[in-house]
Amino acid sequence: MKNIIKRISALLAGVMVLCSQPLEVCAEKGYTYNYDWWEDVQYSPDLYEVIGVFTASDLGITDKFSSPQGLYVCGSTVYICDTGNNRIVEMERTKFNNFSCKRIIDSFQGDVETTTFASPTDIAVSEDGYLYIADMNNGRILKLDQDLNYVMQFDKPVDSTIDPSASFLPSKISIDTAGRVYCVATNINQGLIKYENDGTFSGFVGATKVTYDWTDYLWKRLATKEQRAQLASFVPTEYSNLYMDTEGFIYACTVNVTEEDLAAGNATPIRKLNLMGDDILVRNGSFPVVGDLWWNGGTSGYDGPSLMTDITALDNDIYVGLDRVRGRMFGYNDQGNLVFVFGGNGNMDGYFRQPAAIDHMGHDLLVLDSVDCSITLFAPTEFGGLVYDAIEQFQDGKYYESGETWKQVMVQNGNYDLAYIGIGRSLLRQEKYHEAMEYFELKWDYKNYSKAFKQYRKEWVEEHIVMILLVLFLVICLPLFVGKVKKIKHEIDTADIFKV
Amino acid sequence: MTAFLNKKEGFTHYLGTLKYALYVITHPFDGFWDLTHEKRGSIAAANTILFLTLLVRIMKLQFTSFVFLQVYWEGINILLYLASVLFPLALWCVGNWGLTTLFDGKGTLKQIYMATCYGLTPYPLIQFPLILFSNVVTYDEAEFYGVLSAISLIWAALLILAAMIQIHEYTVKKTLFFTVATGFAMLVMIFILLLFFSMISQGIAYFISIGREILFRM
Structure with missing residues (x-):
């Protein structure tokens, strides 16, 4: 009897230990990492390295930047909205590791009352070379030509849903090929404001559908009028930033996510909007496109989910979100698989104090830090270059070459799931189904495995029909x-x- | 010679009782009545069925296609995994027996254990072929796997209900009521066990700390 009690107690102790053990995840060591299928952190060789950190003095500008907010890259030209100094700095990348200041834009010519800026927060350049500037505290979006002559401006939209007394604060803008302007404005949560190229307001795009479940409904029915007023009202989310990719799709990100939504998998902090404003982001990855999966800061002191403050999309459909909580960059491929995570908070090169904006120049990434008042230039390492090569070769239909490149990636990092899946997909295209199955099985990709297995099964049955x-x-x-x-x-x- | 014959006879009897499980799962009411009243079942066969159930649970982990079952091997403790079947089973038998003896239940603890194990028969019976089946189907055909797997569980649950009706000679309504009541009894037992062990461990910790204190002062 004693023995039995002893055994049961040991068993129960085991159960309790199992239940109470906190998940040991420390994402704080190592610069670049990724998640495997089990959502465990797998450290990785760096995909990007810091080429340089550039402050105003490095560019030959005497007075230092003051809380810069906007960053825009057009060819080899980089525009920085030096918001606190009410000016825009245009600079040119002269060398691989150097920038030089081209001009400082703090006023323009034209037939308007104010020809200076008040807290310009974003700038965009259209294909035909016009500059669009979100002149936030003047409540307007300016359109200037290359010689800084005033062309036109986009004013506060006249719409019944917008409070006429509230000031209009455009913060982020994007221009499509036809010259239409998409704008994120502070305190407007109906979606992105869309203007036609003649300046008329044509509606909101990409408003989040407001959903509520039956429990909310029940609460609202039971609550008194006063209680109802105190309940959080169900409003669509406000976007924090947007980026228009080369195909005309808008990548938008929002920081209005709750931990409950993220845990339930309902949150979509990163969206890809088509012309109708529908979210068409592909989310085939084994975990959602939300940035970090583990929010417990541990010793770092940064708690809570990732908050995406800006986003950019490379030409190979890899999009990179910038997390302002931990200063990390999250790169996803067109299928929604995580390609890399790197960055952090701190004062060293490659770490940030308050990252505000991200943009890309080819494969290189530029990040603007609004407290450190600097831009950091990242370029792919050899490893990062191989990953990009492999992805682009696959997109170009060079399946065999892509597989070979992924094999080189795997040599450098045996814990990189995308390499295994990449080799598998390449073998699948080469109709080597059985070999492909092995690679998919190693990294738990059961959807691709099933595709390969289906073909393999068909072949096997045909061979062994007798x-x-x-x-x-x-x-x-x-x-x-x-x-x-x-x-x-x-x-x-x-x-x-x-x-x- | 007689010993050998007895042994052989015993083995034949065992095989007969094991084979009777196949009759029970298709004719539950008739089957469970005869199981105890006509002595057509045996504890040895019940143990065998339980062993097969445990075996299939472990084999599932290793041999089911990863399309249907992804096993995080670092997090698996085989003993705990087996206990996840045995512990509830033990609680169920004891809880059910404790309650039904008070309310005119005719079954003994032995009979409850035997009938419950016989009721588990569909689980290994379906899950064994399902392991093989999982290795020849793809993700698109996952529904077949899910449905068959669900059938094995629902069938077993219904059989155990039928077993309780026949063993205790209860009506359906009364059986359902006592099944729910047994669930609560199991929870109460878990609560008391947890309380008991946390008290014991605190008591031990108390004496250990007194001992330490004395050692420090000496």
Whole structure:
């Protein structure tokens, strides 16, 4: 009896230890990492390295930047909205690791009242070379030509849903090929404001659908009028930033996410909007596109989910979100698989104090830090270059080459899930199904595994059709035959003639 | 010679009782009545069925295609995994027996254990072929796997209900009521066990700290 109690107690102790053990995840060491299928952190060689950190003095500008907010890259030209100094700095990347200041824009010519800026927060350049500037505290979006002549401006939209007394604060803008302006404005949560190229307001795009479940409904029915007023009202989310990719899709990000939504998998902090404003982001990854999966800061002191403050999309459909909580960059591929995470908070090169904006120049990334008043330039390392090569080769239909490149990636990092899946997908295209299955199985990619297995099964059945039919024949006919023999034997045994 | 014959007879009896499980799962009411009243079942066969259930649970982990079951091996403790079947089973038998003896239940603890184990028969019976089946189907055909797997569980649950009706000679309504009541009894037992062990560990910790204190002062 004692023994039994002892055993049960040991068992219960085991159960309790198992239940109470906190998940040991420390994402604080190491600069670049990724998650495996089990959502465990897997450290990785760096995909990006810091080429340089540039402050105003590095660019030959005497007075230092003051809380810069906006960053825009156009060819080799970089625009920085030096918001606190009410000016825009245009600079040119002269060398791989150097920038030089081209001009400082703090006023323009034109037939308007104010020809200076008040807290410009964003700038965009259209294909035909016009500058669009979100002149926030003047409540307007300016359109200037390359010689800084005033062309036109986009004012506060006239719409019944917008409070006419509230000031209009455009903060982030993007221009499409037809010259239409998409704008994120502070305190406007109906979505992105869309202007036609002649300046008329044509509606909101990409408003989040407001959903509520039946429990909310029940609460609202039971609550008194005063209580109802105190309940959080269900409003669509406000976007924090947007980026228009080369195909005209808008990548938008929002920081209005709750931990409950993220945990339930309902939150969409990163969205890809089509012309209708529908979210068409592909989310085929094994975990959602939300940035960090583990929010417990541990010793770092940064708690809570990632908050995406800006986003940019490279030409190979990899999009990079910038997390302002931990100063990290999250790169996802077109299928929603995490390609890399790197960065952090701090004063060293490659770490940030208050990252505000991100943009890209080819494969290089530029990040603007609004407290440190600097831009950091990242370029892919050899490893990062290989990953990009492999992804682009696959997109170009060079499946065999892509597989070979992924193999090189795997040599450098055996914990990189995308390499295994990449090799598998390359083999799948080469119709080597059985080999592809092995790679998919190693990294738990059961959807691709099933695709390969389906083909392999078909081939196997076609090869072994004779054997299969033979086995089926035997299974069906043998019992029949045995039954028949037994019946005859029984009849003989009981036949009258043999009775003596 | 007689010993050998007895042994052989015993083995034949065991096989007969094991084979009877197949009759029970298709004719539950009739089957469970005869199981105890006509002595057509045996504890040995019940143990075998329980062993097969445990075996199939472990084999599932290793041999089911990863498309259907992804096992995080670092987090698996085989003993705890087996206990996840045995512990509730023990609680169920004891809880059910404790309650039904007070309310005119005719079954003994032994009979409850035996009938419950016989009721588990569909689980290994379906899950064994399902392990093989999982390795020849793809993600698109996952529904078949899910449905068959669910059938094995629902079938077993219904069989255990039928077993309780026949063993205790209860009506359906009364059985359902006592099944729910047994659930609560199990919770109460878990609560008391947890309380008991936390008290014991605190008591031990108290004496250890007194001992330490004395050692420090000496």
